[in-house]
Amino acid sequence: MQNRVKKDWKGYTLPGGHVEPGESFVDAVKREMKEETGLDIINPKLAGIKQFPIENGRYIVFLFKTEQFSGKVVSSEEGQMEWIDCSRLSEIDAVDDLDELLRVINDPELTEFQYLVNGDNWTVSMK
16 A cells, blocks of 8 residues: 555555556556556456546546465655555545445456546446
8 A cells, every 4th residue: 555645636546647648547557556566467467447527627547456366565756655455444444435446456356446426426436
């Protein structure tokens, strides 16, 4: 888990980042994991999608997972990295939607996590 230091997204969450122009999604997740965690991940698989509305469109996050990696965990300017056992997740100061993200990633019946906005009211839809 990464204990993010960014002011608008603080707390423990999954590492990630942006796709560079011309870069494949798989190559992007490998690069971002190396930059933010020091790990070389092997055979990442798409595990779901998160989306939320932004002005004139929507922001889409591809959720990948893997069980194969090499290297040692290191932290970056994005935040402190540490291994956290799943049984301890309720004890940490996590970002607001970590539980929903993990549910979509780990439940083979789910594919999508979507924020729906109606005025100031944000709700979550999972399919």
